[in-house]
Amino acid sequence: MRSLSWIAVLFTGVVLFYTAPSLPPIGDPESPASSHVSPYYIENSVSDMATPNLVTTVVTDYRGYDTLGETTVIMTAGLACLLILGFWTPMRRHPTETDRLSFGSPVLDAAARLLVPYILLFALYVLFHGHHSPGGGFQGGTLLAAGVILVRLVRGRDCGWGVDREQAVRLACSGAFLYYAVGLITMLMGHLFLDYSKLPLPLTAAMRRNMGILGVEIGVTVAVAGTMILIFDCLHATPHEDREAEVSAERAGAEGHT
Amino acid sequence: MNDTRPLWAVLVSLAAVGPILLSDKRPNLREAWSFIAAALKFGFVVSLLPAVLAGGTPECKLLDLAPGIALHLRADPAGMVFALLASTLWIVTTLYSIGYMRGGKSPHQTAYFASFAVCVSSAIGIAFAANPLTFLLFFELLTVATYPLVVHNRSEEAVRGGRKYLAYTFIAAQCLLVAVVWSTFLVPGATFQAGGFLAASGATPAQLRILLLLFMIGIGVKAAIMPLHGWLPAAMVAPTPVSALLHAVAVVKAGAFGCVRVLVFIFGPSLLREIGMDWLIASVAAATIVGGSLRALGEDNLKRRLAYSTVSQLSYIVLGAALGSPAAIAGAIFHIAAHGFMKITLFFCAGSIYTRTHYTEIAQLAGLGKRMPITMGAFTLAALGLAGTPLLAGFVSKWNLALGAIHSGNEVFVAILVLSAFLNFAYFFPIVYTAFFEGDKGETVRFDETHVAVWLPPALTAVAALALGMFPDFFWSFYTLAWTAAKAATGLG
Amino acid sequence: MSAFYEIANYWGVAILLLVGLHGMLARPNLMRKLMAMNIFQVAVILFYLSFAEKTGASTPVAPHGLLHPLAADFINPLPHALMLTAIVVGVGTTGVGLALLVSIYRRYETLEEPELLEKMRRENA
Amino acid sequence: MLLDAVPFQDTIGLAAQLIRRAMPAMVLIPLGAAMLSPILAARSPRAARFFGGGALLLNFFLSLLVSNLVWWQGPIHYHFGGWAPPIGIEYSVDAVGAMMAPLVAFFALLSFASASRLEKEWTPSHGGAFQALYLLLSAGLMGIVVTGDLFNLYVFLEISSLSTYALVAAGEDRAKVAAFRYLIIGSVAATFWVFGLGYLYALTGTLNMADMAERLPAVIGSRAAVAGLAFIVAGLAIKMALFPLHGWQPDAYTYAPPGAMPFISAIMAKVSAYALFRVLYDVFLKAGPAGEALELLGWVAALSILAGSVLALGQRDIRRMLAYSSVAQIGYVLLGFSIGNAFAVTGALLHMVNHAVMKSCCFAALGAFRAKTGRADVDGVAGLAKEMPWTAAAFTIAALGIIGIPPLCGFFSKYYLIRGAVQASAWPFVAVFGVSSVLGTVYFFRIIESLYLRSADQGAKREIAPLSVIAPALLLAGLVLALGVFSQDVVGNFVPIIVGAGGPS
DSSP: OHHHHHHHHHHHHHHHHHHGGGSOOTBOTTSHHHHTTHHHHHHHHHHHHSOOBHHHHIIIIITHHHHHHHHHHHHHHHHHHHHHTOOOOOOOSSOOHHHHHSSOOHHHHHHHHHHHHHHHHHHHHHHHTTTTSSOOHHHHHHHHHHHHHHHHHHHOTTOSTTOOHHHHHHHHHHHHHHHHHHHHHHHHTTSOTTOGGGSSOSSOHHHHHHHHHHHHHHHHHHHHHHHHHHHHHHHHOOOHHHHHHHHHHHHHHHHHHO | OBOOHHHHHHHHHHHHHHHHHHTOSOHHHHHHHHHHHHHHHHHHHHHHHHHHHTTOOOEEEEEEEETTEEEEEEOOHHHHHHHHHHHHHHHHHHHHHHHHHHHHTOSOHHHHHHHHHHHHHHHHHHHHBOSHHHHHHHHHHHHHHHHHHHTTTOOHHHHHHHHHHHHHHHHHHHHHHHHHHHHHHHSTTOOOOTTOSGGGGOOOHHHHHHHHHHHHHHHHTTTTOGGGOTHHHHGGGSOHHHHHIIIIISHHHHHHHHHHIIIIIIIOHHHHHHTTOHHHHHHHHHHHHHHHHHHHHHOOBHHHHHHHHHHHHHHHHHHHHHHOSHHHHHHHHHHHHHHHHHHHHHHHHHHHHHHHHOOOBGGGGTTHHHHSHHHHHHHHHHHHHHHTOTTSHHHHHHHHHHHHHHHTTOTHHHHHHHHHHHHHHHHHHHHHHHHHHOSOOSSOOOOOOOOHHHHHHHHHHHHHHHHHHHOTTTTTOHHHHHHHHHHHHTTOO | OOOTGGGHHHHHHHHHHHHHHHHHHHOSBHHHHHHHHHHHHHHHHHHHHHHHOBTTOBOSBOOTTOSSOOGGGBOOHHHHHHHHHHHHHHHHHHHHHHHHHHHHHHHHSOOBHHHHHHHHHHHHO | OHHHHSOHHHHHHHHHHHHHHHTTHHHHHHHHHHHHHHHHHHHOHHHHHHHHHHHHHHHHHHHHHHHHHHHHHOOEEEEGGGOOTTTSOEEEEOHHHHHHHHHHHHHHHHHHHHHHHGGGGSOHHHHHHHHHHHHHHHHHHHHHHHBOBHHHHHHHHHHHHHHHHHHHHTSSHHHHHHHHHHHHHHHHHHHHHHHHHHHHHHHHSOOBHHHHHHHHHHHTTSHHHHHHHHHHHHHHHHHHTOTTSOTHHHHHHHHSOGGGHHHHHHHHHHHHHHHHHIIIIIISTTTOOOHHHHHHHHHHHHHHHHHHHHHHHTOSBHHHHHHHHHHHHHHHHHHHHHHOSHHHHHHHHHHHHHHHHHHHHHHHHHHHHHHHHSOOBTTTTTTHHHHSHHHHHHHHHHHHHHHTOTTSHHHHHHHHHHHHHHHTTOHHHHHHHHHHHHHHHHHHHHHHHHHHHSOOOTTSOOOOOOHHHHHHHHHHHHHHHHHHHTHHHHHHHHHHHHHHTTOOO
């Protein structure tokens, strides 16, 4: 296996170093990449969909179908983790003694209690302000998941505001489906898939696109948040039999002490 | 224009495969199906005879196999000879195998009858194929359909024989595929024409030689030409009706007929002579004739000796087709039929000897002539025919082959034919002698023939061989068919 | 043909790519392979983003009220949009890879490939 | 109602317009069904399974309608979000795409029954996830087939890859190691594709296939374009499991769950080969891929054919042997593309269809054998022909097809490939076809021999193989025969298009 790797590395290296000089110089405004399609994006996105953030317009509207694919990729990853590690450890309502303190020392507990609300609030800001400043669905979703996972880490494995694995799966799938539904509405009305300007909203075409982008961003956020929590939960879960062994060991330990 | 009789001739036995497989539990019904299919097929083929004799070529085109090439069936004189032989002998062999199988109680009889039906239908398909691709299609179908027969009794030796058979035939199949594709590339949409269609192909002589080599390897394995004949003796482990099928009715005969198709109907005598390959192939055939006979001398097992005799007899056909003069081609095509009748008689006799006495070695046959006069009588008649004695079918084809050799200017092959006659005599006469003149003279031996279905077929085919010898146009008019094909091929018109 | 300094980014990309590729193919530890895969994917992200560069152009967010932004003022947003997808795909693949590693470790108690293959062979025999 | 008010001819026009509008639904139906499956499965697994099956059935009919419309009225284009290319993303289905789409939809539908049969032992949400991933795989593959945008192809390539890693990992314990190796090598392949696309984007500034085809001739001379093509082809070669890069396939095929195998084995490599066809003959055609680049590709393919056949000889486990045989057969397809003339390319495309049918028939039959005896090696299937005559016959027909016996379909694709090779007088490649068929005969007849000629050891445990596993095998065997006899109708549709569309003469 090692010799194959050296051959592959050598061969790829030669191709890279031999062909790099013939690429256009970096930063050159006349390079094909910057002169063929992207000028349209830059000049028309504000007038087309009243969204100053050019990247968001490209991500969610001009190449909106790519992002639907992306959201599906995230959902696929979540479902894949569920299938591979689908050992079903149902959430227990009343965490045992060790669960509460697995990570949480009092200092961490207090810090988390302060930090998490701001993380979640900032996540919503990033989502809703994605039109005007760098941000959008993916970043918002990740931040949401970060908040929830921080609580899990601090407060112990099994409590995370009732977002157990079942809800996480449902969250991931419904987020992706929301994005899909926004596109489907225009298609069922006889127009093109994901053509936000044809959404049945009493607004101008540009504003309809703006709202379409927002709806799609929400779908992405929900999908990404759900998937992140699902993946964390799967990786974190211990299979049934280990679980019972752990609990029984715990009980034996408790009797031993008393 | 679309005369569908050739199509029905091919399809009727394929259609019979279903009922044969389904009536596995009821042997009588299964044999009945085989008989009905054989009779129908024989009827269709014979119904084509008057049209072909009158010079017509009833044909029918079905769906396209490739751009510009259709599944094209056409009954021309040469094809008719092979088709008539195959359908006639199928009836006789079905009768014989019922007797033989019943007697021998061998298992897997349904598989035997089903693959037998597929073999014969692909043989008829090969006979009536009008373009190389259709020929290839039926040729490979025959290859696959014969495998279950070669490994019929599932013994370790049979499986090894099957493996050898597969090795030879599948390598040949690839060469044939390339050759067919190449020929359709050189002359797109070409069909078999008497006198060959490659003349106008514009390929260089070197390419044509390679193409011919590929064709000969592809078809030579089935025609058991010397270096490629290894699988045939190994396939002798199968029961006798299977060997009869292999040797006389379909498989090896399809190979020989394939050689005639390639040498006469794809390349054509003039082109062969032009690229200087005619004497090469003729000499290989001659070498096979002599080599096969010498190997036959050395074999003590009766069936293996007959196998090597087939190897040498088949090369008569290849020799005739290679020489290219009208008489040689006519002799070659006639020998397809003559050898069919004679060799099947020998195998039937070998089978009836085995069912009655379980003798397989020639030394054991001492004094058998008196116990089984009909079988041994038929054996002697067929053996003499193969040796080429006058008044028998073998003589007619050998006479024409010798005439053809002289016409085409290679007299040396006449010597080969004479030498092979002596060799034939040398390896058949000891059998006849031990059967009739040796063995304990004294005690009276009672008549001890096997079941009627086992000794009647060899008698019939021996008489047919005799009849063909005396009246070459007897019933099937093989002789006129052979000569019409030969005249057309050499432009005598 | 661009001069050496004009395409400096691409040397960085090449090095990252080669390090990632070597790490994935040669490293015996499966977790290291996964990390090398991330390096490999980051290299591509850097590669695309170096197309987006325009000298003298600012980040692709039009200031408030500017109705018709000029192409020369803003860098090319397309590669950034595409690399959002590549990042997401990277996360997805790493997530599934981690899940596989967890289940392998739980079943075979090792992540070293030679040991792993040895255990599988012994079980198989 | 709208329709009956319109006279008959207009309804045809209306129907055509409707299908033209509904074309992307070929991807969206399985995609939507996949998104809803886990939610539905939590409530009632049976309803979820009918929902998934119904979605695939509807998808198959739609793909038939679309392909007939394409073959009748020419390519269909669809602009997402109302943005015409190269601004937005475009779906474009031409004659060859119209052949692949029903193929993907058919195999997704066919092995859905046997794949979902496996879920009985799992919890509902586990099953829901399996079905969702199966639907995502079919949506991903269909997305690759119909897309007209190179980056969109990467996204759907990634969807199908991720779901395949999970489906493979759902098999027995060793499958997880095989899935991890497949994940690593698969992500190398996908990243190579993006990297190569980066080069081409840097030179042409567009991601749309048609637009890039227009702009490539100007820049084809530069080294970067050749490097881009090299990376793209390398990436796809890994996905197609071409020799030296096929390391992941044998393990993945061996340990994957038998239910999903007919689908995975048949379609995965073919869709990557089809993507390669789009790159070589849609994107790079006008620029004329460098002669020697195609020549090199041809030699890699020839090497892959021989190596795959030889490696397949040495295998006792039939699944591993079929995996190596797939390495060889995909080499046929690549060799057909690299020879380049109309016959060879037609042969390559036809071989994609034929091999998909034949290989999945082998795996379906093998699944039935394994359900019966629990073993999948050559000795394990000894003497099974007596107990399972129909499945054994199906396996034999598929095996003879792969070897190339007329009138089965394998013969005709080989006929075109050899005809193309002879026309380009590429004699070494003709020899390669011959040798690999002979090798194929050896390793397939070893199994046929074991099936029919050896007696079964009575000790092995015997369950009844369920009909849902045997039925696909029989249906596919029938298809092998039908495709062979009617190969002209399949070919008739896309030969003129390839030759007509300025393809290779």
